[in-house]
Amino acid sequence: MIAVSRVAVVGSGVAGTAAAILLAEGGVDVDVFELKPDLSALGSGITLQGNALRVFDRLGVWEKVKEAGYPFDVLGLRAPGPEAQVIAQIPDAPTGGPDYPATAGMYRPDLARILADRATEVGARFHYGTTVESFEQDADGVDITLSDGSTGRYDLLIGADGLHSSIRAQLGIEVEPQRTGMGIWRAFVPRPKDVTHTDLYYGGPVYIAGYCPTSDDMMYAYVVEPAQDRHLLSPEQGVQVMKELSRGYGGPWNEIRESLDDASRVNYTSFTQHVVPDAWNRGRVVIIGEAAHSCPPTIAQGAAQAGEDAVVLSELLLSRDAVNQSLWDEFHARRLPRATEVVDASVQLGQWQIDHVQDADVPGLVRRIAMLVSQPA
């Protein structure tokens, strides 16, 4: 017998949907409760590293991800200024192993749809516009009350409800995401034909300017600046700010800047970091993904780490016959040090820029994390 037969998942991001797929595939009855009214049809892009692609293969969606996304194996470094001089083209570490590209860019709503379709196919049920208002647990299960007033009893409750997790707060875990001092403008724009991989431009008017192709036609572009309060700006003002900030960058940026308009869905987000430093569970309730840890996307490991949480948790739940301390000990031993190291390194990379450290060992740090995440979680 497996450790759980009924599981409630709160949140349908990468962490929640990945857990739902793996558990439902393993014969568990799974309900996913998602606050949003439906599967969002709008969004920006995401950069997925090889170890995230390996997770997607485990979920049975790699072929679809490959088809919908834009795989590449090189990271470009360019100089600021009108020439946008190419400084280096570095082979990206294939952290998923030789069966996957080093990186793939992807339109976030495509990824969400592929994952949700797979979860539904293997039997998980999605309840949109619904959340878990409260829960109570005893030694054998968790009683939940939903926002529509209905109730249910489950063997396990998984809080995969993201950065501002309500399940984390209800568990009494007081760790909260902290701003790292950087903020990012992102836009979803047509792909200039010469953009075939991510290029990063360090220095110039902002900390980093960059872009990542997500399909033959489209890509997302970003500029990272000192964090500031941008929430009062209108969408039109956001477009103007991004145009202004990107003026220090040439090459493909000339075309990107021209294409920025109201349709580019320009948005601003502050970078955050946190790791719940001890247990991610209290009894039969556990948090995973960004509910448990967040990192600035300086190494683009957020989705990979969220997916790996789901893989390890599901593997343990499906291979053990009880939800007990030994299961949680193994879960934390496999996830906490790895997630912490990724968060610390991602923060360090940003901090070196904030502090204008010239001789930082960026390649050494990136290599160390690539070696770490190349090992299956």
Ligand SMILES: Cc1cc2nc3c(=O)[nH]c(=O)nc-3n(C[C@H](O)[C@H](O)[C@H](O)COP(=O)(O)OP(=O)(O)OC[C@H]3O[C@@H](n4cnc5c(N)ncnc54)[C@H](O)[C@@H]3O)c2cc1C
């Ligand atoms: C600016 C920025 C850029 C990033 N770029 C990258 C990148 O390029 N590559 C990468 O790998 N990672 C990136 N990340 C990180 C990545 O997006 C996250 O790590 C990843 O999405 C986390 O997945 P998750 O499932 O844990 O959380 P989420 O994706 O946040 O999903 C949580 C879900 O829970 C739902 N929810 C919230 N509250 C409730 C509630 N009370 N009840 C029910 N549902 C609820 C939300 O609506 C959401 O659907 C970036 C992050 C930021 C901020």
